[in-house]
Amino acid sequence: MLFQVEMDVQIPLGLAPEVVEQLKKTERERAQELQKTGEWRHLWRIAGRYANVSIFDVASNEALHDILSTLPLFPFMRVSVTPLCRHPSSVRSDDS
Numbered sequence: 262m263l264f265q266v267e268m269d270v271q272i273p274l275g276l277a278p279e280v281v282e283q284l285k286k287t288e289r290e291r292a293q294e295l296q297k298t299g300e301w302r303h304l305w306r307i308a309g310r311y312a313n314v315s316i317f318d319v320a321s322n323e324a325l326h327d328i329l330s331t332l333p334l335f336p337f338m339r340v341s342v343t344p345l346c347r348h349p350s351s352v353r354s355d356d357s
């Protein structure tokens with residue numbers, strides 16, 4: 262199942278810089294693991310914002326929730342999820 266996920270990151274100003282750096286490092290490592298398994302299919306920065314738009318390819322709503330809610334930066338994100346399905350006019354073979 263494909264989902265578009267937008268993650269808006271809002272790290273509190275008072276958080277210690279070393280804690281922020283560690284969170285970003287573990288977030289990057291987890292994101293790269295999930296990209297290698299194919300579950301996190303695309304990851305794009307939204308220009309001008311500390312936010313990304315991503316495409317996930319996972320087995321279920323629960324699987325998506327488990328992934329998102331265990332991301333290191335999850336406590337500091339606003340997340341919006343849009344379920345996707347194949348467009349009948351798509352010429353791409355990997356859209357579903």
Ligand SMILES: O=C(O)CC1=CCC(=O)O1
Nearest residue numbers: 270288289292311312313
């Ligand atoms: O920087 C972001 O948008 C948050 C994030 C998601 C994966 C990652 O490495 O950082």
